[in-house]
Amino acid sequence: xxxxxxxxxxxxxxxxxxxxxxxxxxxxxxxxxxxxxxxxxxxxxxxxxxxxxxxxxxxxxxxxxxxxxxxxxxxxxxxxxxxxxxxxxxxxxxxxxxxxxxxxxxxxxxxxxxxxxxxxxxxxxxxxxxxxxxxxxxxxxxxxxxxxxxxxxxxxxxxxxxxxxxxxxxxxxxxxxxxxxxxxxxxxxxxxxxxxxxxxxxxxxxxxxxxxxxxxxxxxxxxxxxxxxxxxxxxxxxxxxxxxxxxxxxxxxxxxxxxxxxxxxxxxxxxxxxxxxxxxxxxxxxxxxx
Numbered sequence: 001x002x003x004x005x006x007x008x009x010x011x012x013x014x015x016x017x018x019x020x021x022x023x024x025x026x027x028x029x030x031x032x033x034x035x036x037x038x039x040x041x042x043x044x045x046x047x048x049x050x051x052x053x054x055x056x057x058x059x060x061x062x063x064x065x066x067x068x069x070x071x072x073x074x075x076x077x078x079x080x081x082x083x084x085x086x087x088x089x090x091x092x093x094x095x096x097x098x099x100x101x102x103x104x105x106x107x108x109x110x111x112x113x114x115x116x117x118x119x120x121x122x123x124x125x126x127x128x129x130x131x132x133x134x135x136x137x138x139x140x141x142x143x144x145x146x147x148x149x150x151x152x153x154x155x156x157x158x159x160x161x162x163x164x165x166x167x168x169x170x171x172x173x174x175x176x177x178x179x180x181x182x183x184x185x186x187x188x189x190x191x192x193x194x195x196x197x198x199x200x201x202x203x204x205x206x207x208x209x210x211x212x213x214x215x216x217x218x219x220x221x222x223x224x225x226x227x228x229x230x231x232x233x234x235x236x237x238x239x240x241x242x243x244x245x246x247x248x249x250x251x252x253x254x255x256x257x258x259x260x261x262x263x264x265x266x267x268x269x270x271x272x273x274x275x276x277x278x279x280x281x282x283x284x285x286x287x288x289x290x
Contacts, residue, residue: 024059241272
């Protein structure tokens with residue numbers, strides 16, 4: 001039985017003129033080891049994608065760099081033709097090399113090629129939302145995004161992209177992007193242990209712009225992990241459940257895209273994100289990143 005999207009943790013909100021569930025799904029883990037090559041269990045990967053839609057999830061996050069092209073092709077194989085309520089979001093700005101690295105690819109020709117590749121591999125005439133990925137695998141870097149973002153804005157004007165976002169970006173880069181064209185979402189690393197974007201989350205919320213954190217359990221120290229585990233034990237939940245629940249309760253503009261290659265784990269994440277944290281839990285968790 002399909003669960004209505006309104007029953008998912010956090011309900012739904014808008015990305016521009018698109019309405020999506022705040023609990024979404026990130027497809028990166030469906031590719032092979034190191035996000036390279038096909039999955040060991042293709043049928044299992046297709047089952048995860050179909051279960052995500054069956055649960056009511058309407059926000060799928062992918063990138064042509066995953067595989068490369070692997071997760072896009074899996075999404076198309078599992079779900080095309082897509083339900084009208086489903087919105088597939090992608091990213092441009094990086095490619096892959098033979099060693100599994102993530103070389104920057106943000107020249108205008110690179111951006112155009114990646115958008116057209118995504119359209120082809122996903123089987124779409126227009127992409128709902130495309131993020132420009134800045135920085136590199138180590139994190140954001142202070143540099144201008146004007147040239148590649150202007151290219152994305154031109155592709156939007158041509159009708160190939162509906163909405164624009166930025167990823168792995170600094171607040172200054174977000175501001176620069178917004179000076180060029182409307183931004184509906186920012187996707188950065190953010191979690192209980194990494195609170196560097198606190199002010200940005202709040203500023204975006206005030207302007208109705210979504211914030212999409214990745215690595216919800218990334219970069220914890222042993223001490224921070226112990227603090228998280230203490231709250232999880234008190235609530236009879238897993239650390240991942242607590243981390244996801246905290247993110248949903250952090251701000252109404254936060255959208256989740258936890259990834260997994262397991263149907264059972266996907267269901268666990270949905271249930272876990274619905275955990276209601278008490279005031280004392282939030283206070284203890286807030287001390288982790290501050």
